[in-house]
Amino acid sequence: MEDSFFDVHTHMLPGVDDGAKSMAQTSAMLDMAYAEGMRRIFFTPHYGLYNENICAEAFQSVFREVKEAFLTRYEDMELYLGNELFYGPETVSALQEGKALRMADTDYVLVEFHPAEDYSTIEKAVQSLVLAGYRPVIAHAERYLCLRKYPADAEELVYRGARIQVNSGSLLKGPLDGGFRLIRRLLKDDLVHFLGSDCHNDRDRKPQMKATAEKLRQMTGKEQAERILRGNGERLLRNQPVGPIEI
Numbered sequence: 001m002e003d004s005f006f007d008v009h010t011h012m013l014p015g016v017d018d019g020a021k022s023m024a025q026t027s028a029m030l031d032m033a034y035a036e037g038m039r040r041i042f043f044t045p046h047y048g049l050y051n052e053n054i055c056a057e058a059f060q061s062v063f064r065e066v067k068e069a070f071l072t073r074y075e076d077m078e079l080y081l082g083n084e085l086f087y088g089p090e091t092v093s094a095l096q097e098g099k100a101l102r103m104a105d106t107d108y109v110l111v112e113f114h115p116a117e118d119y120s121t122i123e124k125a126v127q128s129l130v131l132a133g134y135r136p137v138i139a140h141a142e143r144y145l146c147l148r149k150y151p152a153d154a155e156e157l158v159y160r161g162a163r164i165q166v167n168s169g170s171l172l173k174g175p176l177d178g179g180f181r182l183i184r185r186l187l188k189d190d191l192v193h194f195l196g197s198d199c200h201n202d203r204d205r206k207p208q209m210k211a212t213a214e215k216l217r218q219m220t221g222k223e224q225a226e227r228i229l230r231g232n233g234e235r236l237l238r239n240q241p242v243g244p245i246e247i
Contacts, residue, residue: 005039017054043079108163111129154191163193167195195228
């Protein structure tokens, strides 16, 4: 379908982080997501941030409840589970021990950093994850000040095995916004691999994708937009390499 999108980064799982607070709010967010054309949605609650005491079993239990409650209502929607990992010294071991979640049980992992993190720390994190056999996806890459200052470093991260996710809302901002300018540069260099809404609620951080998809097509052309909106997500689900540089 022309308007059938992947969302690889959401906080719709209720009661586990700073995202949805209840099953009712999850329901409202899923209604919005469906209206926005999202048909393949990853629930990626934070791990290692806000909820240090919650681990994989708890996420999986709540996720099963959500699927049982809502999948019959959205027959053509598929839901998947992962984590947004706030990278730290224990991240790799948490993944290896099954405390933290990979994306839909593939080798892909969604990883975030503090916006002011230095580039060398991000680079070392990517190397550590790749050496451990994972395929890191850098969450909302447009937020990192080091990449805004030196956009060419994003290409080095991709060369080292990372893939890049940007937030749908950031693409709708204007050229005065530093995050938008970085995304524009990354798109020009074909270094954006995934879109995520990074939605947290049904009010000020709600699911959005339709307007972003149209903006993306205008900025890149249909073929590149198709890869970002759907094709790369399909490859992720098949645990296949995404992008021109295999990892």
